[in-house]
Amino acid sequence: MVYVASTTAPVNIATLKYWGKRDKDLNLPTNSSISVTLAQEDLRTLTSAATDEGFTQDKLWLNGKEESLDSARTQQCLADLRGLRQQVEAQDPQAPKMSQWKLHIVSENNFPTAAGLASSAAGFAALVVAIAKLYQLPQDYSEISKIARKGSGSACRSLFGGYVAWEMGENLDGSDSKAVEVAPLNHWPNMKAAILVVSDMKKDTPSTSGMQLTVKTSDLFQERIKNVVPQRFEEMKQAIRNKDFPTFADLTMKDSNSFHATCLDSYPPIFYMNDTSRKIIRLVHSINAFYNETIVAYTYDAGPNAVLYYLEENESKLFAFIYKLFDKVSGWETKYTEAELNDFLKEFDQSVSPKLDFELDDEIYRGVSRVILTRAGPGPQDTTECLIDENTGLPK
Numbered sequence: 001m002v003y004v005a006s007t008t009a010p011v012n013i014a015t016l017k018y019w020g021k022r023d024k025d026l027n028l029p030t031n032s033s034i035s036v037t038l039a040q041e042d043l044r045t046l047t048s049a050a051t052d053e054g055f056t057q058d059k060l061w062l063n064g065k066e067e068s069l070d071s072a073r074t075q076q077c078l079a080d081l082r083g084l085r086q087q088v089e090a091q092d093p094q095a096p097k098m099s100q101w102k103l104h105i106v107s108e109n110n111f112p113t114a115a116g117l118a119s120s121a122a123g124f125a126a127l128v129v130a131i132a133k134l135y136q137l138p139q140d141y142s143e144i145s146k147i148a149r150k151g152s153g154s155a156c157r158s159l160f161g162g163y164v165a166w167e168m169g170e171n172l173d174g175s176d177s178k179a180v181e182v183a184p185l186n187h188w189p190n191m192k193a194a195i196l197v198v199s200d201m202k203k204d205t206p207s208t209s210g211m212q213l214t215v216k217t218s219d220l221f222q223e224r225i226k227n228v229v230p231q232r233f234e235e236m237k238q239a240i241r242n243k244d245f246p247t248f249a250d251l252t253m254k255d256s257n258s259f260h261a262t263c264l265d266s267y268p269p270i271f272y273m274n275d276t277s278r279k280i281i282r283l284v285h286s287i288n289a290f291y292n293e294t295i296v297a298y299t300y301d302a303g304p305n306a307v308l309y310y311l312e313e314n315e316s317k318l319f320a321f322i323y324k325l326f327d328k329v330s331g332w333e334t335k336y337t338e339a340e341l342n343d344f345l346k347e348f349d350q351s352v353s354p355k356l357d358f359e360l361d362d363e364i365y366r367g368v369s370r371v372i373l374t375r376a377g378p379g380p381q382d383t384t385e386c387l388i389d390e391n392t393g394l395p396k
């Protein structure tokens, strides 16, 4: 009999960045980090996991293609999950001996893989949660997040919705390096995100090797992990608890800049942002200066895409600028009617244009391929969708 379980898992985008490992094999970080989990209508992984006594090999199909499961990281995740399943079997002799059987895993991302859109985070979170469900593990999600962490560090934060911290921990075996909820989605539900996709191309320097180089060569990095991030970690959690957007946003922007500064300070230097990324940074500062209030924050991961965080109530103020500048780029029409989009232009003409005290770069849209308009969202979700045929145990 083929046993099957499925889940979806979200992407998360850090507002306090994880950059640097103190243990590469266990993905133990040199600093704690914080992220916002994003809604799954726009960005999510759907994963089904199956097991059966008759399966002969562990197998993975990702976006319709069979992929290797051989990476040490994936093997770690599978071994840990099987270890926990063994405990279930030891306590309940009736429980099927799934820990001894092979697994079939089928997964689909509804967005480009490895484009700096945190596919590995959603991917490993979904993989681990699907198998934990299949195995009926009793552990809570903080415990399960330690297994996702071994797949990809940032994946541990995708086990929760809303506002999430990854506590770096101290133990050498990683037993206290786990994700915890800072605040649930409904605490501050009006957080939105506009992602300006600057490039869909696969990135040059993978996060793992980039981090290794920074840890080894950057002096600035030592200052960051010792004196900058620990304090920011506490301040950002407090800003989230207080729903204090200006503080949250200022910390987010400063931390993105600090992380990219350590990349530039690596030797040889690593460049994740490009000219368009930098123009967007300037634009965001100009918009905040124009309103004399911090209404929007940028943050960049290991790639040139900009993620802009803002509150729903400030959307028309922000979109007066960004729809005006990026209206030629796709992604708006799925979220707004033509009348709503016209209102953003009207807002620009009536409220912004007469007072505009800086020059807008009409060509900036050329560096952006699309916008993804999304918002803060919940953690992994149960689903009735299943990617595996329950009779054959193969992808549908």
Ligand SMILES: Nc1ncnc2c1ncn2[C@@H]1O[C@H](COP(=O)(O)OP(=O)(O)OP(=O)(O)O)[C@@H](O)[C@H]1O
Pocket: 045, 062, 107, 108, 109, 113, 114, 115, 116, 117, 118, 119, 120, 121, 122, 123, 124, 126, 127, 154, 206, 207, 301, 302
């Ligand atoms: N649904 C999935 N299931 C299992 N593994 C996945 C899944 N999606 C992505 N991955 C793994 O993650 C890898 C991509 O990770 P990578 O870190 O290069 O890109 P990214 O996550 O988009 O970028 P970043 O984490 O820096 O934002 C893929 O090559 C694959 O091995």
Ligand SMILES: C[C@@](O)(CCOP(=O)(O)OP(=O)(O)O)CC(=O)O
Pocket: 013, 014, 016, 017, 018, 019, 027, 033, 120, 151, 152, 153, 154, 155, 207, 208, 300, 301, 302
């Ligand atoms: C810049 C980041 O997005 C780096 C994410 O790195 P990964 O989690 O992809 O790295 P590995 O642990 O090596 O898989 C910052 C962040 O998400 O906190």
